[in-house]
Amino acid sequence: MKAKQAKVLVLGGNFAGLGAAQKIREFAGDAVDITVIDRKAYLDYIPNIPLEIFEGRDPAVTMHMDLIDALARDGIKFRQAEVLGLDLDAHEVRVRPNERPGAPEYRVGYDYLVIALGAHLAYDDIEGFAEHGYTVSDAWHANRLIEYLKNDYKGGPIAVGSDRFEQGLKGKPDWLPVALAACEGPPVEVSLSLAHWLQEHDKGSAKNITIFTPAELIAEDAGEKVVGQLLDAASSMGFGYMNKVEGIERLTETGIEFRDGRKLDAEISIVLPNWKPHAFLKGLPISDEVGFIITDMTMRNPDYPEVFACGDAAAITVPKLGAIGHQECEVVGKQIAKSVGKLSAEKADAPWQPEVVCIGDMGGGKAFYIHSNSWFGFGGDIQVLEMGRMPYAQKLLYKEMFFRNHGKIPNWGLPAAKWAAETLPL
Numbered sequence: 001m002k003a004k005q006a007k008v009l010v011l012g013g014n015f016a017g018l019g020a021a022q023k024i025r026e027f028a029g030d031a032v033d034i035t036v037i038d039r040k041a042y043l044d045y046i047p048n049i050p051l052e053i054f055e056g057r058d059p060a061v062t063m064h065m066d067l068i069d070a071l072a073r074d075g076i077k078f079r080q081a082e083v084l085g086l087d088l089d090a091h092e093v094r095v096r097p098n099e100r101p102g103a104p105e106y107r108v109g110y111d112y113l114v115i116a117l118g119a120h121l122a123y124d125d126i127e128g129f130a131e132h133g134y135t136v137s138d139a140w141h142a143n144r145l146i147e148y149l150k151n152d153y154k155g156g157p158i159a160v161g162s163d164r165f166e167q168g169l170k171g172k173p174d175w176l177p178v179a180l181a182a183c184e185g186p187p188v189e190v191s192l193s194l195a196h197w198l199q200e201h202d203k204g205s206a207k208n209i210t211i212f213t214p215a216e217l218i219a220e221d222a223g224e225k226v227v228g229q230l231l232d233a234a235s236s237m238g239f240g241y242m243n244k245v246e247g248i249e250r251l252t253e254t255g256i257e258f259r260d261g262r263k264l265d266a267e268i269s270i271v272l273p274n275w276k277p278h279a280f281l282k283g284l285p286i287s288d289e290v291g292f293i294i295t296d297m298t299m300r301n302p303d304y305p306e307v308f309a310c311g312d313a314a315a316i317t318v319p320k321l322g323a324i325g326h327q328e329c330e331v332v333g334k335q336i337a338k339s340v341g342k343l344s345a346e347k348a349d350a351p352w353q354p355e356v357v358c359i360g361d362m363g364g365g366k367a368f369y370i371h372s373n374s375w376f377g378f379g380g381d382i383q384v385l386e387m388g389r390m391p392y393a394q395k396l397l398y399k400e401m402f403f404r405n406h407g408k409i410p411n412w413g414l415p416a417a418k419w420a421a422e423t424l425p426l
């Protein structure tokens with residue numbers, strides 16, 4: 001007789017949810033029955049949306065990958081529904097199927113729960129965003145920016161930057177610094193590739209663009225040496241730079257008003273917002289004071305050890321980077337395999353440390369590659385910045401490999417990418 005399978009419920013099916021489900025299957029095999037719930041049935045390949053914008057392609061056409069098929073290849077079930085809330089003591093999740101309006105609310109039980117629901121990108125907290133704001137984090141906003149640049153841009157100043165990130169402090173480990181911006185690879189990438197686009201279309205240059213950040217240094221998690229090199233390159237190209245803005249008060253027809261009273265003139269304001277946890281996660285005994293899920297380095301909640309989190313929803317994922325979520329998925333897979341007796345504690349508990357890995361488009365077939373761990377309090381000394389054609393080729397190849405392998409990057413994929421970016425001068 002087949003042994004009873006443990007029921008694993010994964011909430012969210014983008015990078016962290018898909019990655020965790022695949023890793024759980026890889027390490028725990030048929031000891032587990034896995035279901036993924038997401039409100040949409042595709043994976044949204046967010047990191048390449050900026051590149052698609054400046055190459056004039058609609059990311060809804062190019063950046064969506066079928067999620068159901070990817071999961072079915074590993075015998076993982078998919079259920080399309082809106083997650084409404086968690087009943088941690090009953091081991092149940094409240095959901096409402098959303099394929100058609102009108103479905104009632106259901107409860108779905110679990111033995112192990114993986115919360116991979118990402119975050120709420122809080123554009124709706126920025127006054128004036130709908131009228132005057134632009135961004136690059138989804139296909140709707142990508143197309144809005146593509147159309148403005150193509151049809152309406154009058155050659156005026158452009159502001160690119162992040163609103164203030166509110167990181168939770170409850171349960172924060174000592175090694176994790178407090179970040180003032182959630183994810184600053186995208187504003188750096190957008191500034192560089194937009195400058196190239198302006199030049200190529202005879203509409204201006206880097207001189208049109210001012211980059212702003214709530215932090216002392218933009219992309220500070222990349223390490224001071226890397227940021228110093230980036231800022232030197234940016235100022236020699238003519239970008240303006242404004243740091244330590246207190247957060248955005250409002251967007252207006254003429255630009256951005258910051259909370260510290262400063263203003264930035266802009267015909268186009270391209271903003272990355274506060275990454276805010278989903279409202280229904282706030283106030284739970286597994287959450288920090290803003291609503292991110294507290295975990296230790298095994299990605300388990302200390303008080304509810306059957307509950308895991310990975311990706312942007314986890315409190316220790318700072319900065320909010322897919323690359324860090326990817327590292328966490330492997331940990332979740334191994335931990336659940338250990339719990340169901342499929343992996344030894346020695347293998348499952350192998351220590352790990354987060355690393356920032358980010359490849360950003362610069363336009364013109366070039367990209368920057370950042371690999372760093374110096375920002376975290378582990379005493380890491382990696383700080384690599386490369387710019388050129390090789391990182392660009394890797395950005396495209398990584399996406400191709402991801403789609404062709406239905407979300408699975410072979411074990412040699414990341415080390416090979418690091419090796420090529422850090423040693424091949426192209």
Ligand SMILES: Cc1cc2nc3c(=O)[nH]c(=O)nc-3n(C[C@H](O)[C@H](O)[C@H](O)COP(=O)(O)OP(=O)(O)OC[C@H]3O[C@@H](n4cnc5c(N)ncnc54)[C@H](O)[C@@H]3O)c2cc1C
Binds near residue numbers: 037039040119322
């Ligand atoms: C413009 C941009 C560029 C970026 N570039 C990079 C990069 O180059 N490298 C990098 O490492 N990272 C990059 N990032 C960050 C990266 O995109 C995120 O870290 C990553 O997407 C997080 O994955 P996740 O699965 O945790 O969350 P998400 O990708 O946000 O996925 C969350 C999933 O949960 C689902 N969901 C949410 N709430 C509910 C609900 N209530 N009910 C049902 N389903 C729900 C959503 O539909 C979604 O599928 C970038 C981010 C942006 C915005």
